[in-house]
Amino acid sequence: xxxxxxxAENNENYINGTLESIHRQTYTDYEVLILHSDIDALKxxxxxxYKEDGRFRFIKTSRDAKVGEARNIGMDxxxxxxxxxxxxxxxxxxxxxxxxxxxVGEQPIIRAKMKRTDFGSSFAIIMPGTNKLKMFSLRKxxxxxxxxxxxxxxxxxxxxxxxxxxxxxxxxxxxxxFIIPLLExxxxxxxxSEAIYFRRRRNDPINHPxxxxxxxEQRMRDLFTVYxxxxxxxxxxxxxxxxxxxxxxxxxxxxxxKFKDDSFIDEYFDDLAASINKVSPKxxxxxxxxxxxxxxxxxxxxxxxxxKLSNFHHLLRDIKKGIKSKKGRKELIYKRIFNKxxxxxxxxxxxxxQGKAYSDSPKYIYEYMLKKRQGHKLVWVLNKNQxxxxxxxxxxxxxxxxxxxxxxxxxxxSNVRMPNSYIKRDRQKYLQTWHGTPLKRLAGDMEAxxxxxxxxxxxxxxxxxxxxxxxxxxxxxxxxxxxxxxxFWFNNTMLETGYPRNDILTNDNNPVIIRxxxxxxxxxxxxxxxxxxPTWRDDxxxxxxxxxxxxxxxxxxxxxxxxxxxIILLRMHYVVAxxxxxxxxxxxxxxxxxYDDVSELYLxxxxxxxxxxxxxxxxxxxxxxxxxxxxxxxxxxxxLRGFYIDMETELxxxxxxxxxxxFEAVENIDQVVTNxxxxxxxxxxxxxxxxxxxxAEKAVEEVFN
Ligand code: C2G
Numbered sequence: 225x226x227x228x229x230x231x232a233e234n235n236e237n238y239i240n241g242t243l244e245s246i247h248r249q250t251y252t253d254y255e256v257l258i259l260h261s262d263i264d265a266l267k268x269x270x271x272x273x274y275k276e277d278g279r280f281r282f283i284k285t286s287r288d289a290k291v292g293e294a295r296n297i298g299m300d301x302x303x304x305x306x307x308x309x310x311x312x313x314x315x316x317x318x319x320x321x322x323x324x325x326x327x328v329g330e331q332p333i334i335r336a337k338m339k340r341t342d343f344g345s346s347f348a349i350i351m352p353g354t355n356k357l358k359m360f361s362l363r364k365x366x367x368x369x370x371x372x373x374x375x376x377x378x379x380x381x382x383x384x385x386x387x388x389x390x391x392x393x394x395x396x397x398x399x400x401x402f403i404i405p406l407l408e409x410x411x412x413x414x415x416x417s418e419a420i421y422f423r424r425r426r427n428d429p430i431n432h433p434x435x436x437x438x439x440x441e442q443r444m445r446d447l448f449t450v451y452x453x454x455x456x457x458x459x460x461x462x463x464x465x466x467x468x469x470x471x472x473x474x475x476x477x478x479x480x481x482k483f484k485d486d487s488f489i490d491e492y493f494d495d496l497a498a499s500i501n502k503v504s505p506k507x508x509x510x511x512x513x514x515x516x517x518x519x520x521x522x523x524x525x526x527x528x529x530x531x532k533l534s535n536f537h538h539l540l541r542d543i544k545k546g547i548k549s550k551k552g553r554k555e556l557i558y559k560r561i562f563n564k565x566x567x568x569x570x571x572x573x574x575x576x577x578q579g580k581a582y583s584d585s586p587k588y589i590y591e592y593m594l595k596k597r598q599g600h601k602l603v604w605v606l607n608k609n610q611x612x613x614x615x616x617x618x619x620x621x622x623x624x625x626x627x628x629x630x631x632x633x634x635x636x637x638s639n640v641r642m643p644n645s646y647i648k649r650d651r652q653k654y655l656q657t658w659h660g661t662p663l664k665r666l667a668g669d670m671e672a673x674x675x676x677x678x679x680x681x682x683x684x685x686x687x688x689x690x691x692x693x694x695x696x697x698x699x700x701x702x703x704x705x706x707x708x709x710x711x712f713w714f715n716n717t718m719l720e721t722g723y724p725r726n727d728i729l730t731n732d733n734n735p736v737i738i739r740x741x742x743x744x745x746x747x748x749x750x751x752x753x754x755x756x757x758p759t760w761r762d763d764x765x766x767x768x769x770x771x772x773x774x775x776x777x778x779x780x781x782x783x784x785x786x787x788x789x790x791i792i793l794l795r796m797h798y799v800v801a802x803x804x805x806x807x808x809x810x811x812x813x814x815x816x817x818x819y820d821d822v823s824e825l826y827l828x829x830x831x832x833x834x835x836x837x838x839x840x841x842x843x844x845x846x847x848x849x850x851x852x853x854x855x856x857x858x859x860x861x862x863x864l865r866g867f868y869i870d871m872e873t874e875l876x877x878x879x880x881x882x883x884x885x886x887f888e889a890v891e892n893i894d895q896v897v898t899n900x901x902x903x904x905x906x907x908x909x910x911x912x913x914x915x916x917x918x919x920a921e922k923a924v925e926e927v928f929n
Contacts, residue, residue, distance in 0.1 A: 660838025730917030
């Protein structure tokens with residue numbers, strides 16, 4: 225019998241897939257030892273059929289048991305002739321146990337193939353088994369290049385006889401304490417390539433990191449512990465080289481980056497030296513000069529020289545990166561020169577939608593400061609030539625001046641993320657206004673990421689680095705405040721003020737202002753106005769940052785039916801790059817995508833049509849009709865993002881699946897208003913109560929006092 229050992233702590237969300245892949249095995253003589261600190265909670269999370277199957281055994285561990293301890297307990301309780309470690313977020317091909325047990329023969333261990341995969345991928349089908357084995361002897365340590373004890377079928381008698389255990393004191397690298405002695409004890413390891421272990425890439429490095437995604441400091445301490453422990457054993461030269469290289473590679477890949485801070489060096493130098501001193505001279509042969517210089521400084525205990533070397537490496541790295549591109553050169557000057565200049569206490573940099581517009585909450589905060597708070601030097605990041613009230617200094621995003629100002633400003637005000645290269649300075653204050661009440665799942669709350677050029681792990685890491693820099697965040701309503709705290713991992717000052725960008729919806733909702741905006745846009749004054757403002761789709765794009773939008777709205781028919789009474793303003797999201805062709809629709813359809821401030825467009829519209837854009841939360845302040853043209857609701861909700869609220873029951877207007885339904889609603893708009901009156905009230909009370917026309921004032925008073 226095979227005992228599968230599966231620690232399951234914190235993996236309640238994933239384990240069903242793992243258990244299913246076991247349940248489907250063609251080889252059935254197994255038991256599964258599932259280890260968890262709260263068996264009742266675990267059982268609530270897993271499927272009935274596994275609970276009813278006697279082969280699945282549940283074993284309680286203590287709450288703080290690390291994975292090594294759980295595996296040791298699993299080994300103690302295993303009743304099989306063989307053990308097999310399978311983690312509770314991974315899965316195996318259906319022929320795994322069969323192929324391994326058929327092929328192991330007299331050997332104490334055997335290994336199968338391992339593949340990386342993402343969540344959401346479906347189970348693998350059986351590959352035709354040829355049972356051809358590869359034998360690993362001299363190169364057997366190549367099999368554990370991922371430092372993992374997973375995916376070996378191992379004779380339990382052998383393990384018991386030689387007493388192999390996992391170190392229970394460390395989070396990461398504990399596998400090495402078991403698997404290295406085990407590999408030392410065998411001559412060869414047979415390898416089956418037709419059976420596959422699917423190792424899933426975790427999608428949440430912040431809230432739910434895999435061991436590899438734990439902070440470098442912790443992994444470093446663990447590695448030092450494990451390294452020193454194993455170095456006490458008498459190891460073969462292969463094992464020694466493997467272990468030394470594990471340390472040196474970790475040093476080069478993860479530690480070198482950290483050593484840019486002298487304080488980090490001060491803190492960890494002694495521990496580092498204790499390990500590096502044990503590296504065998506043979507393992508240092510043929511290593512490059514840069515590494516060897518470091519090693520020499522460490523081994524001779526010369527901290528000051530080591531610091532100089534590290535600083536020099538980092539300068540060199542920055543220069544190398546810098547000379548590659550124009551942007552790199554500017555970043556180099558930014559990092560190495562501008563960031564060393566003193567902060568200017570009166571300087572405030574404003575930016576909205578990455579410099580694309582003079583708009584949104586930064587605009588209203590700026591205008592409030594212009595009027596009510598003299599004594600600050602105000603700079604706008606704007607990528608076009610445009611006159612702005614107050615004639616501030618204007619810089620283009622990523623120009624040298626831009627870098628200069630973001631380095632020296634005491635205050636940064638932005639409504640989207642700053643570039644990854646932005647370095648938040650110690651005394652700098654960063655006010656993030658954000659740009660909408662979330663309907664679509666945000667950042668840390670996203671399961672998968674479908675945007676081009678990134679994946680969930682990278683996306684969340686970068687996002688988390690960004691939100692760490694925010695000192696203040698504006699919340700438009702209690703609902704957003706709660707979501708922002710969680711999805712942005714935010715625990716600095718939440719400004720529960722309402723949206724500055726919505727101040728005008730309270731203060732300027734009058735015929736004089738409405739008329740002046742219509743004049744600015746050259747719109748007829750005798751027609752009612754429909755505003756169509758949809759959002760973007762993560763998976764429809766030309767390239768990174770440039771999204772495609774195909775208009776599903778039938779403008780010809782809309783004009784034929786409503787052209788006498790209405791005009792329509794088409795407002796694409798700012799990341800949408802598709803251009804609209806409105807030839808023949810002159811005087812009826814207007815492309816207002818380039819108009820900076822959507823809040824002004826709300827003011828002049830008699831009705832809003834949108835989809836999953838946050839625009840409706842703001843528009844609801846006006847208490848005017850809202851229609852939802854949601855022709856791709858299922859795809860958007862289920863595949864792309866997922867929503868925070870129930871579109872079917874909580875929106876202040878109807879969901880309309882096609883042009884016919886939409887036109888009917890426009891035709892009978894009074895009836896729609898009546899039908900949705902109650903829901904609109906509830907919605908308004910939930911999302912609009914903080915918007916009292918004084919949000920900019922409240923935010924400024926708090927941040928700039
Ligand atoms: N916007 C706009 N015109 C559109 C769509 C959006 O001017 N056609 C502006 C609005 O100010 C809106 C903001 O961009 O509130 C954000 O747009 P969303 O469509 O909601 O999408 P997104 O940029 O993904 O932000 O928490 C909010 C979310 O992050 C959504």
